[in-house]
Structures are given as C-alpha cells and as structure tokens.
Amino acid sequence: MGTTDERKLQILDAIVQDYVATREPVGSKSLLERHDLGVSAATVRSDMSVLEDEGLIVQPHTSAGRVPTDKGYRAFVDHIARIKPLSSPERRAIESFLADAGDLDELLGRTVRLLAQVTHQVAMVQYPLRRQARVRHIELVRLGETMLLLVLITESGRVDQRTISLAAPRDVEFYEALRGDLLRATIGGQVTELDEALAGVVATRPVEDQLAAGEVASALGAMFDERREERIVLAGAGNLARSAADFSREVELLLDVLEEQLVLLRLLGDMNPEPGAVEVRIGGEIRDAALGQAALVGAGYGSGAHLAILGPRRMDYVAGISNVHALARYISRYLQ
Structure with a gap:
C-alpha cells in the first residue's frame, strides 16, 4: 500500500474514532486538533475529499463535517481495526467473573451480561446444542x-x-x-x-x-x-436506549427483532468466521431490513455456536472485536 493510501486510511481511522466518541460529524479542523496527522490542513481536506469521492465518508448536510458510510466502516474494519489483546487486568476480571460458573447455563448467562456491560451493546450467545x-x-x-x-x-x-x-x-x-x-x-x-x-x-x-x-x-x-430446540441468551437490550440517536426509527424495529429468536438464530447462523477469528457485518451486509443501521460482531466457539454483539454502525469496533474474541476463546476452553 502506498504512502498516500496509508495516509487516507489514517484519516479514515481518525474520522471513525471521533465519530464513535462524539456522535457528531467530523471536520478537518477537529481532526487536526485531536490527532497528530503530520500533514497540513490542505492535505487533510484534500484526502477527505478523496475519501468522500470513494464513498467512504459522506457529508450528512451542508456545512457539516463527514461521517463514515457502511463502506467506510468496512474499510476501517478490514484494514485498520485489529484484535487488540486485552490487558492483564482485563483478562483477570473476565476470568474472575466467569471462573466459578457452576454449569454451561450459568457460564453463558454471565458471558452475555459481561459482554453487554463492557461493549455497551446488545450481547447474544447461541447454545452449543450438541454439547x-x-x-x-x-x-x-x-x-x-x-x-x-x-x-x-x-x-x-x-x-x-x-x-x-x-x-x-x-x-x-x-x-x-x-x-x-x-x-x-x-x-x-x-x-x-x-x-x-x-x-x-x-x-x-x-x-x-x-x-x-x-x-x-x-x-x-x-x-x-x-x-x-436452538436457544439464544440475550443481555443489554437497555443499551439500545443509549443508541437511540443512531437508530432513530429503527430502534423499535430492532427491539422487535430481539424478540424473535428464530431471526437471531438465522443472523448468527449466517456468520461463518474462521476458527479463532471475528466476523463483522455492517448495515446492508446483515441482510435484514430492520438492521440496516446496525452492525453485528461475532465469533464462533464450541460446536458451531456463536457469540456476538449487535449495535449501531457507529460502535467501537476495536473494543467489540477484542472482547468478542476473548470471550469466545474462554467459552471454547470451558467446553474442551
């Protein structure tokens, strides 16, 4: 990848980070104030224009900054977001919270509650039926x-x-x-x-x-x-209230989806991450009209079952990917 492409990805990274943190469209001035990009304001504006032409960011209304598109989030996830190893305190906190679970039911219940708490999204886990x-x-x-x-x-x-x-x-x-x-x-x-x-x-x-x-x-x-019968355990539906501005009218539709276990099982069943990997689906990639403004981050474990979080496209993908990955690995070890 050339230097220009790397710089554009760096700017896209900064835009996604700022939009996740502030929920406000991001302008070139705020990017320069918050990030050490090592380039001039003119270069940032030029690169943002190129990102917009490529469909990675969009201006929601005149005189506003830019926000990532589905394509922009996908580029961010594919080229920038990586599985960030959890710190020792984070790992110890997970192990302490899950270690004394008496059986699989309790372990999965604790897992979704913890995942919803640390990611501030809706968490769901599919039972490993054959086990x-x-x-x-x-x-x-x-x-x-x-x-x-x-x-x-x-x-x-x-x-x-x-x-x-x-x-x-x-x-x-x-x-x-x-x-x-x-x-x-x-x-x-x-x-x-x-x-x-x-x-x-x-x-x-x-x-x-x-x-x-x-x-x-x-x-x-x-x-x-x-x-x-396949089963799913959910936690964190209340987190949708915090994301109401992101979903607007879609929140009611999303709540309806959360009540339909068969729909959620289909969503998770459609995912097929590589062993040890995390799969991310954004907006239209989920192929559900009610989830056009949502994102799904999931990982497999056990006998083809999945652990995932569901939230707005404007989510902290790095934290979500890292926590989903870590908890899926923990459950996999439990089932061995």
Whole structure:
C-alpha cells in the first residue's frame, strides 16, 4: 500500500474514532486538533475529499463535517481495526467473573451480561446444542401409584424434570429395571439421535410391559425434543436506549427483532468466521431490513455456536472485536 493510501486510511481511522466518541460529524479542523496527522490542513481536506469521492465518508448536510458510510466502516474494519489483546487486568476480571460458573447455563448467562456491560451493546450467545444435549444420567422416581417423576441430566450440568401420570400402577422394581435399560441405551448419546434407542428399549420389554415402558419413553422423548430446540441468551437490550440517536426509527424495529429468536438464530447462523477469528457485518451486509443501521460482531466457539454483539454502525469496533474474541476463546476452553 502506498504512502498516500496509508495516509487516507489514517484519516479514515481518525474520522471513525471521533465519530464513535462524539456522535457528531467530523471536520478537518477537529481532526487536526485531536490527532497528530503530520500533514497540513490542505492535505487533510484534500484526502477527505478523496475519501468522500470513494464513498467512504459522506457529508450528512451542508456545512457539516463527514461521517463514515457502511463502506467506510468496512474499510476501517478490514484494514485498520485489529484484535487488540486485552490487558492483564482485563483478562483477570473476565476470568474472575466467569471462573466459578457452576454449569454451561450459568457460564453463558454471565458471558452475555459481561459482554453487554463492557461493549455497551446488545450481547447474544447461541447454545452449543450438541454439547449441551449429551445424556449424562436419567432417573425415574415413583411418586405414587400412578405418578412418576422423570429427571434428565446432560453434560452441561443442566437438570430437567417432568412429572407424568401413568395409565396403570407399576411397582418400584419395574421402574428400576426400566431405568437401567434406558441408561444403557442413552447415556453418552445426543438427544437428537436417540429416537431409535428409546423405541428399542420399549420393543425389548415383555409384551405386558410395553404400554408402561412406552409411556416413559414417550415422555422422555418429549424432553429430548425440548433440548433439540436452538436457544439464544440475550443481555443489554437497555443499551439500545443509549443508541437511540443512531437508530432513530429503527430502534423499535430492532427491539422487535430481539424478540424473535428464530431471526437471531438465522443472523448468527449466517456468520461463518474462521476458527479463532471475528466476523463483522455492517448495515446492508446483515441482510435484514430492520438492521440496516446496525452492525453485528461475532465469533464462533464450541460446536458451531456463536457469540456476538449487535449495535449501531457507529460502535467501537476495536473494543467489540477484542472482547468478542476473548470471550469466545474462554467459552471454547470451558467446553474442551
């Protein structure tokens, strides 16, 4: 890259920094006052004119300074913004906040709260389904003659319970034997792959036991189905109020998007960052009409799941990229 191009990127960098910090259009005079650019005012004005001609910045109204366009933010992210290593105090603060999380649910909940706090954006994390949905233990507890409690524990440490009413009473010994068969058929298996195993348990029982065994297998299958559903945890929706000036009318649309889990899952599913990398999508790149004024910064972890922040295009990309990257790596280590 030539010296002129490097200087233009330096000026673009300064414009993005100032616009992020002030929310005000940036002029050549303020650039010279705030940054040691090492060039004359005439050169800055000339370079800003070139940046405008290239569609990287735009003048929102007459006699105003310039603001970055989507193309300008993209150039900033691609050529200037880099993953900035967190300082030792920042790393220790993250590790201290997350280290004593009891299970995956708690870890992901803490992660999105921390990410929303440090970036001042909406944070979201997608569950690593295949990891969370591996069976660790199943328990059958007879509560009465026709009442049974099913307990499902998966590798994430999550515990699900369901009470079912039985068509006919069976003794404790029956359910102890059935529990043993279920454990042998399902333990260590993924809930998305256990339909045949459950059917096999029922089929191998004596004919007179198949109705009762089928009741339990059906209820357990329903619990497995619940674990098949993709999930997202959100935090920081209140940060949108701080960004209202950036989104204007789009804030209401964005709040609607945050209520639609399937839309958010699609947004994250569309992202495909390289391992250990962070992907940034800006404005129209998100391909959602409600997010035309937004930016999405995400990283993958675990079994194809993603961690991301969503906010205005005028966000601190350097801090966002660094924190998303660091927290995705932390969760990846937790899942190993």
